[in-house]
Amino acid sequence: xxxxxxxxxxxxxxxxxxxxxxxxxxxxxxxxxxxxxxxxxxxxxxxxxxxxxxxxxxxxxxxxxxxxxxxxxxxxxxxxxxxxxxxxxxxxxxxxxxxxxxxxxxxxxxx
Amino acid sequence: xxxxxxxxxxxxxxxxxxxxxxxxxxxxxxxxxxxxxxxxxxxxxxxxxxxxxxxxxxxxxxxxxxxxxxxxxxxxxxxxxxxxxxxxxxxxxxxxxxxxxxxxxxxxxxxxxxxxx
Numbered sequence: 481x482x483x484x485x486x487x488x489x490x491x492x493x494x495x496x497x498x499x500x501x502x503x504x505x506x507x508x509x510x511x512x513x514x515x516x517x518x519x520x521x522x523x524x525x526x527x528x529x530x531x532x533x534x535x536x537x538x539x540x541x542x543x544x545x546x547x548x549x550x551x552x553x554x555x556x557x558x559x560x561x562x563x564x565x566x567x568x569x570x571x572x573x574x575x576x577x578x579x580x581x582x583x584x585x586x587x588x589x590x591x
Numbered sequence: 592x593x594x595x596x597x598x599x600x601x602x603x604x605x606x607x608x609x610x611x612x613x614x615x616x617x618x619x620x621x622x623x624x625x626x627x628x629x630x631x632x633x634x635x636x637x638x639x640x641x642x643x644x645x646x647x648x649x650x651x652x653x654x655x656x657x658x659x660x661x662x663x664x665x666x667x668x669x670x671x672x673x674x675x676x677x678x679x680x681x682x683x684x685x686x687x688x689x690x691x692x693x694x695x696x697x698x699x700x701x702x703x704x705x706x707x708x
Contacts, residue, residue, distance in 0.1 A: 513696065522595075522682055522699035523634075568634065570697075578647055579624070579697060581634040 486585040499556040501585040503569030510572045561591040595700035609671040616685030626682040673707045
């Protein structure tokens with residue numbers, strides 16, 4: 481079964497609106513990462529948050545991590561049509577190199 | 592740096608044929624990952640290497656799949672014999688393992704789109 485699971489599976493919003501995606505995981509982690517994948521392309525790393533961090537910002541991105549609830553959220557503010565992509569959370573399991581990806585959230589931003 | 596390089600970008604083959612996918616990781620990275628992505632199963636980790644040594648191959652679907660990393664700058668994923676259900680996009684990624692354990696950001700290649708007829 482997936483370690484990380486994103487919610488919702490798909491999200492459609494208007495340009496300028498904020499987009500929030502959630503990720504839940506099952507076991508203790510070293511860090512949690514968010515990646516973006518444009519159609520037909522490889523994944524691109526967006527942001528990494530370590531298990532001892534609670535919030536992190538990068539440009540229009542804001543990531544939170546709640547280790548007590550084993551969940552994370554990715555907020556994209558003032559969305560643009562170019563943000564249309566699939567977004568994946570990936571968790572690195574404690575003690576190992578293994579990073580496990582969730583099923584992803586498909587975001588569609590309408591111009 | 593050119594990033595992670597994969598070849599070929601597209602491969603169409605017939606069932607039963609041998610397929611070899613190639614990956615050149617980013618110079619200096621010591622961890623390498625092979626993933627498979629399909630609509631049905633999403634992104635699956637097949638195998639990963641650290642310092643050229645396979646650490647976990649539990650994601651390799653069956654004996655038809657094998658992966659090697661003869662040196663720090665090259666890895667192959669081989670499918671022999673190939674089957675239609677192997678059709679997918681195969682990604683290679685590399686990263687730098689951290690001294691205290693775990694890895695940093697993974698950098699993905701563009702993928703190889705495999706179609707087995």
